[in-house]
Amino acid sequence: MSELNSITVDVVSDVVCPWCFIGQKRLDKAIASVGDVEIHIRWRPFQLDPTIPPQGQDRREYMMAKFGSAQRIREIHARIEPLGEAEGISFAFDAIKVAPNTLDAHRLIRWAGAVGEDVQNRLVRRLFQLNFEEGANLGDHGVLTEAAREAGMDASVVETLLPTDADVDSVRTEIATASRMGITGVPCFLLEGKYAVMGAQDADTLADAIRQVAAAKAKGELERVD
Template identity: 55%
Template structure:
């Protein structure tokens, strides 16, 4: 068995990251039985300037795209890609563009939980924001997501109420930028190879197989 580690640099307010998650899952399903993949979600913020309470979505779209018409054009490809990945994007249901720092703090803590909890939490957060229109910068929404993923609510609430790991998450985001990550998702395979963007599952699977083959040869 050859084990391959994948660090996924992502922001939970990025629709292409949600699509990239689906494509990575498809890619893993294409791998031979002797290749095992261990994933870890890493933080990134598309807009770290957003306030803790977030920003009115309409104003956010106005500032970023010049209004809803510009946003609709920009999201056309995303909607189509989402349909192919069975993601029911509902951008009209989103009232707030969130600051995702606290979401990344919880995702970081979930890495210390049982296997699969972090991936489950990320899925819950993507779905909450893009399909249900929930504010994933809101503490109650985050605590509900953490509890649903299997984390202890009281411990998470205690950590979230303070500044635990704020600096660590911000430092990790800065490190990603210094390493040349300018957009997400970015899939870093075994700390050596990077696949930028929500590439097709076949592309991801091929990259993983190549890394696994080189590791197997070196063993």
């Protein structure tokens, strides 16, 4: 396809955000329905809570401190679970024992993007599955290294880089940039770096936005898209 029949979608997300997992599934559906547009996906970092210590925190304690009661937590999970089920997600919130700091996961996603778009997409999907369906600790370097291997990355390189500060500043700079752009919640879908679709919108809404931006780009009228 020509460049004018393609657009880039930057997905600003955090791998411990359940709405981001739902948004990823809905984006997949939207892409499948827009067959005449070539869509390139890039995953961008965001941290819901950068104050979590590097070793993580007991998730039950963390959620209780954040939401105040077990009943409130159950209500939140009960609202999300059927939405996930509709998208083929089997949320297993009770299996998640650790609330991780996701900085290292975002570093890994950044490295995956340098390997290739497909590799990055596979990695992000695997990280979502590990956290929400298998209860894995995404702050654990062993978990991250194995996810990298499964996605097609060189696990030995990842294993060497994770204990270092490689790309820590770069990831934090990207997160700060998102904040300056006014992104305060995720997921956020940035089409052609200009037009934002906020939240885990349904697949039809995402597909419509993609078609509008692609059509405007093809006509050289991208600046006039609302």
